[in-house]
Amino acid sequence: MLSVQGVSVGYGDAPAVLREISVMVRPGRLLALTGSSGAGKTTLLNAMAGLLRPQQGTVTVDGQPLRDRDHAVEQRIVLIPQDNGLAPILTAAENLQVALVADGVTPPEALRQTAATLDQLGLSDQADQLVEELSGGQQQRTAVARGLALRGGVLLADEVTSELDAGNRQRVLDLLRDEARRGTAVVFATHDPEVAAACEAELHLVEGRAEIVRD
Numbered sequence: 001m002l003s004v005q006g007v008s009v010g011y012g013d014a015p016a017v018l019r020e021i022s023v024m025v026r027p028g029r030l031l032a033l034t035g036s037s038g039a040g041k042t043t044l045l046n047a048m049a050g051l052l053r054p055q056q057g058t059v060t061v062d063g064q065p066l067r068d069r070d071h072a073v074e075q076r077i078v079l080i081p082q083d084n085g086l087a088p089i090l091t092a093a094e095n096l097q098v099a100l101v102a103d104g105v106t107p108p109e110a111l112r113q114t115a116a117t118l119d120q121l122g123l124s125d126q127a128d129q130l131v132e133e134l135s136g137g138q139q140q141r142t143a144v145a146r147g148l149a150l151r152g153g154v155l156l157a158d159e160v161t162s163e164l165d166a167g168n169r170q171r172v173l174d175l176l177r178d179e180a181r182r183g184t185a186v187v188f189a190t191h192d193p194e195v196a197a198a199c200e201a202e203l204h205l206v207e208g209r210a211e212i213v214r215d
């Protein structure tokens with residue numbers, strides 16, 4: 001269980017972007033994180049991912065304060081970053097295989113899981129294409145595939161449908177929902193009200209504070 005308790009977080013000496021945020025990220029649930037551009041969605045996800053240390057308050061995972069990103073990875077907290085985080089000079093498939101093998105999956109199993117997950121995202125035909133040669137939406141779906149293939153306990157997805165057409169947006173939403181049903185705690189940052197409405201719970205960020213819209 002990932003728990004954010006009274007967290008204030010920001011950058012350098014500047015005033016905190018978010019103040020006194022508290023939220024429980026529960027297994028089996030799809031939580032939308034909403035707010036206008038600049039509201040702090042990425043900032044909160046980065047704090048949950050161990051990339052940003054809170055100025056006040058704590059992020060805990062199974063009761064232990066989250067130390068840093070390495071600790072978060074050990075605790076199976078997977079982040080799909082807004083800029084996709086893929087290696088552009090590897091193929092779509094290689095991006096998944098490298099991540100899986102680094103995660104301890106055997107190479108043959110990594111090949112199998114890669115093919116299956118790319119297929120779920122409708123990317124079988126792009127598997128052997130370099131990421132830098134894929135469209136923005138295809139790159140975004142590859143990043144989602146990599147995040148899903150890692151099968152984390154917590155999956156943090158940062159604006160991962162912003163470049164997708166309606167069909168692929170629904171496909172990603174369905175896959176994130178399936179992932180939650182499998183027992184993963186999924187947090188999905190979005191500024192798309194339709195996407196947010198399709199999530200069972202919603203936390204809305206406004207003026208540095210968080211409001212629970214649905215729980």
Ligand SMILES: Nc1ncnc2c1ncn2[C@@H]1O[C@H](COP(=O)(O)OP(=O)(O)OP(=O)(O)O)[C@@H](O)[C@H]1O
Nearest residue numbers: 011017035036037038039040041042043044082191
């Ligand atoms: N690396 C950084 N250094 C300093 N300030 C930052 C940094 N990253 C973000 N900020 C500031 O923090 C605030 C929140 O930004 P953040 O990216 O978390 O918002 P967001 O809700 O994810 O926005 P968007 O929907 O546009 O991605 C903004 O005012 C932004 O300028």
